[in-house]
Amino acid sequence: MRRHIGAGAALALLASCTTAEPETRADPEPSARYTFWRPAPVLEATEPAEVIKNSAVGDWRTVEPENLLIMELRGGGRVAIELATDFAPVHVANVRALARGGWWTPASVYRIQENYVVQWGLNEGEKPLPGGVVKAPPAEYDRAIAGLPIRPLGFPDSYAPMVGHVNGWPVGYDPEAGRAWMTHCYGMVGVGRDLHPDTGTGGELYAAIGHAPRHLDRNIATIGRVLEGIEQLTAHPRGTEALGFIKDPKNHIPVVRIRLAADIPPAQRPSYEVMRTDTPTFSAYVTGRANRSGSFFQRPAGGVDICNALVPTRRRVGG
Amino acid sequence: MRRHIGAGAALALLASCTTAEPETRADPEPSARYTFWRPAPVLEATEPAEVIKNSAVGDWRTVEPENLLIMELRGGGRVAIELATDFAPVHVANVRALARGGWWTPASVYRIQENYVVQWGLNEGEKPLPGGVVKAPPAEYDRAIAGLPIRPLGFPDSYAPMVGHVNGWPVGYDPEAGRAWMTHCYGMVGVGRDLHPDTGTGGELYAAIGHAPRHLDRNIATIGRVLEGIEQLTAHPRGTEALGFIKDPKNHIPVVRIRLAADIPPAQRPSYEVMRTDTPTFSAYVTGRANRSGSFFQRPAGGVDICNALVPTRRRVGG
Numbered sequence: 001m002r003r004h005i006g007a008g009a010a011l012a013l014l015a016s017c018t019t020a021e022p023e024t025r026a027d028p029e030p031s032a033r034y035t036f037w038r039p040a041p042v043l044e045a046t047e048p049a050e051v052i053k054n055s056a057v058g059d060w061r062t063v064e065p066e067n068l069l070i071m072e073l074r075g076g077g078r079v080a081i082e083l084a085t086d087f088a089p090v091h092v093a094n095v096r097a098l099a100r101g102g103w104w105t106p107a108s109v110y111r112i113q114e115n116y117v118v119q120w121g122l123n124e125g126e127k128p129l130p131g132g133v134v135k136a137p138p139a140e141y142d143r144a145i146a147g148l149p150i151r152p153l154g155f156p157d158s159y160a161p162m163v164g165h166v167n168g169w170p171v172g173y174d175p176e177a178g179r180a181w182m183t184h185c186y187g188m189v190g191v192g193r194d195l196h197p198d199t200g201t202g203g204e205l206y207a208a209i210g211h212a213p214r215h216l217d218r219n220i221a222t223i224g225r226v227l228e229g230i231e232q233l234t235a236h237p238r239g240t241e242a243l244g245f246i247k248d249p250k251n252h253i254p255v256v257r258i259r260l261a262a263d264i265p266p267a268q269r270p271s272y273e274v275m276r277t278d279t280p281t282f283s284a285y286v287t288g289r290a291n292r293s294g295s296f297f298q299r300p301a302g303g304v305d306i307c308n309a310l311v312p313t314r315r316r317v318g319g
Numbered sequence: 320m321r322r323h324i325g326a327g328a329a330l331a332l333l334a335s336c337t338t339a340e341p342e343t344r345a346d347p348e349p350s351a352r353y354t355f356w357r358p359a360p361v362l363e364a365t366e367p368a369e370v371i372k373n374s375a376v377g378d379w380r381t382v383e384p385e386n387l388l389i390m391e392l393r394g395g396g397r398v399a400i401e402l403a404t405d406f407a408p409v410h411v412a413n414v415r416a417l418a419r420g421g422w423w424t425p426a427s428v429y430r431i432q433e434n435y436v437v438q439w440g441l442n443e444g445e446k447p448l449p450g451g452v453v454k455a456p457p458a459e460y461d462r463a464i465a466g467l468p469i470r471p472l473g474f475p476d477s478y479a480p481m482v483g484h485v486n487g488w489p490v491g492y493d494p495e496a497g498r499a500w501m502t503h504c505y506g507m508v509g510v511g512r513d514l515h516p517d518t519g520t521g522g523e524l525y526a527a528i529g530h531a532p533r534h535l536d537r538n539i540a541t542i543g544r545v546l547e548g549i550e551q552l553t554a555h556p557r558g559t560e561a562l563g564f565i566k567d568p569k570n571h572i573p574v575v576r577i578r579l580a581a582d583i584p585p586a587q588r589p590s591y592e593v594m595r596t597d598t599p600t601f602s603a604y605v606t607g608r609a610n611r612s613g614s615f616f617q618r619p620a621g622g623v624d625i626c627n628a629l630v631p632t633r634r635r636v637g638g
Contacts, residue, residue, distance in 0.1 A: 038480050038495070114550045115505055141617070156475035158624035161357050176357075186434055186530040196617050211505040211530050211626050215611045218618045231433045231557045238550045292534045298460070298515050299537045305477035305624065307530050 037156055039302030045291035051284045052275070052312050059281040060273040061168065062316070063227070068261035069099060070270060071120075073109075074254035077232035080272060081189055081207075081224045082313075084169050086148065087182050088140035088221040091191050094133050094202035095223060099260050101130020103203060108252035109233060113244025115210030118233040119192055120255055121203050129201065137199050140221045142181035145173055150180065151277050153286065155303040159183075159214045163306040165277035169225070170306045172217055182222040185212045185307035187230055191221040209234050212307035227272045227313045271316040285312065356475055358621030364610035370603045371594070371631050378600040379592040380487065381635070382546070387580035388418060389589060390439070392428075393573035396551035399591060399634075400508050400526075400543045403488050405467065406501050407459035407540040410510050413452050413521035414542060418579050420449020422522060427571035428552060432563025434529030437552040438511055439574055440522050448520065456518050459540045461500035464492055469499065470596050472605065474622040478502075478533045482625040484596035488544070489625045491536055501541040504531045504626035506549055510540040528553050531626035546591045546632045590635040604631065 046054075069081040083092045098104065103122060111119035129135065150171060152164040160172030163183065170188075173180035182188065189207050193200035199221055207226050208216075226233075236253060239246035246252055261269050275282055289309045291300035365373075388400040402411045417423065422441060430438035448454065469490060471483040479491030482502065489507075492499035501507065508526050512519035518540055526545050527535075545552075555572060558565035565571055580588050594601055608628045610619035 037475070038493075039478065114553065139617075155477045156356070157477060157622075158474045158627075159358065159620045159622045174357075195614055209529075212624075214624065214627060215608070215616070215620050217620065219611075219616050234433065235554065235556045237554045289534070292538075295514055297534070297538050298458075301478045301534050301536065303476075303478045305531075305533070308477075308533060 039155075041300040041302035042287055042291040043300075045288045045293045045300060046284055047292070047294050048285055048288040048312075051281060051288050055275070055281050059276055059279050060314075061276050063261075063272045063274060065262035065264075065269060065271075066096070066260060067224075068227075068270075068272065069095065069224070069258060070261055070264065071104070071229075071258045072256040073232055074256055077229060078270075079229035079232050080227040080270060080315075082168075082227050082272070082274065083224040084182060084222070086167065087143055087169070088137075088191070088223050090134055090137040091140055091199070091202050091221045092223050094137060095191075095205070096260060097130055097132035098202055099258050100263065101133070102257075103127075103130055103133075104255055104258035106257065107255040108249070109236075109246075109255060110239075110249075110252045111206070111243065111245045112209075112233070112236055112238050114238045116208070116213060116244065117206040118209050119204060119206040120233075120253075121192065121205055124201065124203055129203070133201055133203075135201060136197075137201065137221070139197065139199050141199075141218045142179045145175065145178045145180045148173075148180050149278065151282070153304075153306055153309065155290065155305070157306060159217060165282070165309075165311060168274040168277050168311045170309075170311070172306070181218050183212065183306050184208050184214050184216045184222065185225075185310065186210065187226040187310065188222055189224040189226060190216070191223055193220060207233060212305075214307075227274070228315060273314050273316055275312040277311060282311075285309075358474075360619040360621035361606055361610040362612075362619070364607045364612045364619065365603055366611065366613050367604055367607040367631075370600060370607050374594070374600050378595055378598050379633075380595050382580075382591045382593060384581035384583075384588060384590075385415070385579060386543075387546075387589075387591065388414065388543070388577060389580055389583065390423070390548075390577045391575040392551055393575055396548060397589075398548035398551050399546040399589060401487075401546050401591070401593065401632075402543040403501060403541070405486065406462055406488070407456075407510070407542050409453055409456040410459055410518070410521050410540045410542050413456060414510075414524070415579060416449055416451035417521055418577050419582065420452070421576075422446075422449055422452075423574055423577035425576065426574040427568070428555075428565075428574060429558075429568075429571045430525070430562065430564045431528075431552070431555055431557050433557045435527070435532060435563065436525040437528050438523060438525040439552075439572075440511065440524055443520065443522055448522070452520055452522075454520060455516075456520065456540070458516065458518050460518075460537045461498045464494065464497050464499045467492075467499055468597065470601070472623075472625050472628065474609065474624070476625060478536060484601070484628075484630060487593040487596050487630045489628075489630070491533075491625070500537050502531065502625050503527050503533050503535045503541065504544075504629065505529065506545040506629065507541055508543040508545060509535070510542055512539060526552060531624075533626075546593070547634060592633050592635055594631040596630060601630075604628075 192204035511523035
């Protein structure tokens, strides 16, 4: 039985609203929900590519080998994923234990759904879970905001009271409720699950490949982000079954193995850097994304959404 | 020479959620730009798929054959595009004249850029433009809001003062400036251009295939939307040149021809429907997209962005 991201019946838990002036109507008219903002375009923004080019060594952090997951596909394709340790720690620990236990050696990509997700892994029935894997992790769908030094994006969001970045990760947050969560942007990686309270072990993972499916925020454990190689997952025929599942197993894309970089001999170990998000350089990058100024652009937007301000990453020379 | 919006007038007119105290600082801190909203999740929303299933005949409009562009790819792939007549009329008239003049018979898909666009067509130097094609169309990047019966989406947007739908099209708009424009959502089709004042003839077209590149809004002529077959454009290796251009012409994807449905014999002519956006059914659909209620979901977002509320389309039976 494959885990689905999104399927059928009905029930909804609701966030508590603790505003000073709580909205009491359950379903206000659209125009009454809030007062609209006006973007304020910045005229002299620097193009994002220029910001990256002009960045200093100290504007980047190195991805820890313990947080770097390397998936190898048949034919030589490689996908690099950074694990986010601050948001779903039990699931991330599971993913490490699964990698070290050879869970995905081999496995396959068995779902490609246009404008939604690519999913890979092994069904839990297919072999015993390695030692150290928690079989029923808690619902790590959001977390306390305390301890997260969030940089506000500075523009409105269609889903969350606020959005921003913390340690290179895109987050939505609710200061009044005191909760934060990673946002489902293009390239983000999550843990496939069945219906709650099943949260998934981590044995089946997915990456968002289209327009950000933000409705998944706070409904599933997100554990990381593809740093490089997502086109190895997207440049294939879409699955023709419901939800993009690939019917014939011989059309699945073979996964040769998935390892932690920490377990790869240093001479062969790839290495990546992620732009720090607590620097003036990153602020310049966000301003540049919100106010494109290249010769092509006539009119900067004056705003950008959290998933169109993807944090720059790069492979280290020699890595 | 770069031009920027409203040179010398980068004032931010600001609004808040629950108070009416406009900000007037030219370059406010991110957290001061606006007052954040709080989503108000709806507990009893109907799943979008159910709304579609329960819709009535009158909830849909038929795409006019004169506005339906059919692209045929070698191997039998077909891409259907609806042309939007209200936003870039000269460019749309050009596209019709190009189709009728056999401009794309044959042509090719020569650019596939991950998480951005697929582009196809013919370079203007490759053969003479057909009669009736305006060689230098005006900059139809936005238009007057007057005459557009916009349905507000009802949620904040990261780019535009307001967003909504009109006649099935996603739009951003600025009531104070009196301007509206189509938003660059996944699947939207635009006219490739060089540097302004070149706006493109329509001879080269692109479709957005990833997270909505909204920074293109108001910077390029958008002319329509892919109704069906976008996976015929996305399920291919990405171009390896800068901007995703495919280096070797033999790896381009051959376009056999592009025709208007109006010029296809009725017996072979495909037909599509688009959900009307001025109905209670569409409002229920938006509410459902903003408040996913299937058995998978634990927590409805209470909001949705304009590009994650794509207007439903369907091929007509027998069409």
